[in-house]
Amino acid sequence: MSQTASAGPSPVVSADLHLEVRYFYVRQMRLLDEGHSEEFAETFSDDGVFHHTSATGAPPRGRAEIAAAAKAALGLRPGLVPRHWFDMMLVEPRADGSLYVTYQAVVSRTDATGAVDFEPTVFVEDELVREDGRLLNRSRTIHRDDLRLSGGR
Amino acid sequence: MSQTASAGPSPVVSADLHLEVRYFYVRQMRLLDEGHSEEFAETFSDDGVFHHTSATGAPPRGRAEIAAAAKAALGLRPGLVPRHWFDMMLVEPRADGSLYVTYQAVVSRTDATGAVDFEPTVFVEDELVREDGRLLNRSRTIHRDDLRLSGGR
Amino acid sequence: MSQTASAGPSPVVSADLHLEVRYFYVRQMRLLDEGHSEEFAETFSDDGVFHHTSATGAPPRGRAEIAAAAKAALGLRPGLVPRHWFDMMLVEPRADGSLYVTYQAVVSRTDATGAVDFEPTVFVEDELVREDGRLLNRSRTIHRDDLRLSGGR
Numbered sequence: 001m002s003q004t005a006s007a008g009p010s011p012v013v014s015a016d017l018h019l020e021v022r023y024f025y026v027r028q029m030r031l032l033d034e035g036h037s038e039e040f041a042e043t044f045s046d047d048g049v050f051h052h053t054s055a056t057g058a059p060p061r062g063r064a065e066i067a068a069a070a071k072a073a074l075g076l077r078p079g080l081v082p083r084h085w086f087d088m089m090l091v092e093p094r095a096d097g098s099l100y101v102t103y104q105a106v107v108s109r110t111d112a113t114g115a116v117d118f119e120p121t122v123f124v125e126d127e128l129v130r131e132d133g134r135l136l137n138r139s140r141t142i143h144r145d146d147l148r149l150s151g152g153r
Numbered sequence: 154m155s156q157t158a159s160a161g162p163s164p165v166v167s168a169d170l171h172l173e174v175r176y177f178y179v180r181q182m183r184l185l186d187e188g189h190s191e192e193f194a195e196t197f198s199d200d201g202v203f204h205h206t207s208a209t210g211a212p213p214r215g216r217a218e219i220a221a222a223a224k225a226a227l228g229l230r231p232g233l234v235p236r237h238w239f240d241m242m243l244v245e246p247r248a249d250g251s252l253y254v255t256y257q258a259v260v261s262r263t264d265a266t267g268a269v270d271f272e273p274t275v276f277v278e279d280e281l282v283r284e285d286g287r288l289l290n291r292s293r294t295i296h297r298d299d300l301r302l303s304g305g306r
Numbered sequence: 307m308s309q310t311a312s313a314g315p316s317p318v319v320s321a322d323l324h325l326e327v328r329y330f331y332v333r334q335m336r337l338l339d340e341g342h343s344e345e346f347a348e349t350f351s352d353d354g355v356f357h358h359t360s361a362t363g364a365p366p367r368g369r370a371e372i373a374a375a376a377k378a379a380l381g382l383r384p385g386l387v388p389r390h391w392f393d394m395m396l397v398e399p400r401a402d403g404s405l406y407v408t409y410q411a412v413v414s415r416t417d418a419t420g421a422v423d424f425e426p427t428v429f430v431e432d433e434l435v436r437e438d439g440r441l442l443n444r445s446r447t448i449h450r451d452d453l454r455l456s457g458g459r
Binding site: 182265267 | 318321322325391393395412426427450451452454
């Protein structure tokens with residue numbers, strides 16, 4: 001993980017491309033937060049892979065495994081409405097035509113009494129590819145901030 | 154409410170239009186958070202209507218009623234500085250020229266000791282129209298996430 | 307501070323310029339949150355000045371003083387991963403070619419157990435200038451919301 005590698009001056013993508021990426025994430029996160037695990041997994045490419053620094057074992061690879069992992073993660077929030085919040089996003093085109101996208105994220109959880117709390121903040125690295133004109137996630141790597149402190153990555 | 158209706162591929166508005174909408178909200182929310190209820194109400198059209206899933210009775214309709222409702226809501230936060238936070242916004246043009254805008258929101262409240270807490274997260278559906286070149290809210294519908302859990306909408 | 311001065315209709319900057327400003331902040335805030343105080347200070351102009359309503363004495367002026375102040379501020383968060391969250395940003399060009407940028411911000415802090423809390427929300431006024439094609443901060447003024455309530459600014 002290098003959050004600061006692009007700290008110097010660098011080309012900025014067009015606002016239209018940046019917005020297309022943002023809308024991709026809006027739709028993807030609504031699917032996840034609404035509990036549509038299969039449709040969430042369809043926003044990944046066939047060979048998509050989902051790394052999470054809190055996970056042990058092989059990362060979910062392919063839509064079926066990603067859907068199962070998303071479903072399992074949702075099961076950890078019974079009686080809560082989750083909302084993903086993203087900020088500080090950079091979209092950087094790669095020479096192979098893919099997009100390297102980095103951002104920070106946090107999940108809020110609202111319960112039936114109206115109380116709100118937050119899961120640990122994370123830093124995310126995504127690789128997006130375009131297939132048939134549509135953006136798809138080829139990889140996602142989530143770095144939990146609490147694990148950085150406790151010695152993990 | 155359908156948060157996922159537009160999950161499939163769909164045209165993206167131009168980044169310039171999206172930004173105009175964003176700036177509309179920045180100004181509208183600063184007015185609200187600063188307690189300028191009348192000026193906040195002026196960001197609605199003459200026939201604007203404000204639905205809130207937590208409210209009973211007829212929704213405020215027209216600027217006078219919306220100003221009164223905004224003033225009453227502000228009175229519920231004595232000794233607190235509120236800040237609205239928006240994310241995951243989609244702007245979708247309608248055939249009639251209006252804009253259907255959806256997003257999630259949360260209100261932070263900072264007190265005089267520096268402590269911060271959050272009101273329940275919400276999902277918002279807005280209809281924006283353009284009058285004399287200026288964007289105005291023709292309707293707003295706020296869905297509180299805690300009420301979804303407790304059986305409301 | 308006038309958060310609502312620009313509440314009326316006003317020209318909107320291009321989405322490309324707005325995005326350039328956003329990316330400037332993404333890089334600047336990653337440097338700060340990762341603890342790179344010197345590189346953070348390099349995002350200010352030679353004569354940059356950093357006002358903070360919670361500070362007493364003369365504000366840090368110039369990169370060396372700003373780096374020292376940033377380093378001291380980071381020392382106040384031992385064992386915590388800070389993340390800056392920005393929203394409600396307006397970019398307004400000035401007649402002299404500088405940019406007047408205003409936004410709200412909050413800092414989340416995640417500890418090694420995964421617990422998250424937030425520092426008091428703030429309203430920020432920045433002046434950005436362009437040198438050799440690159441944006442730099444000529445001034446930053448941070449208004450803490452809790453100090454507004456307790457009588458400060």
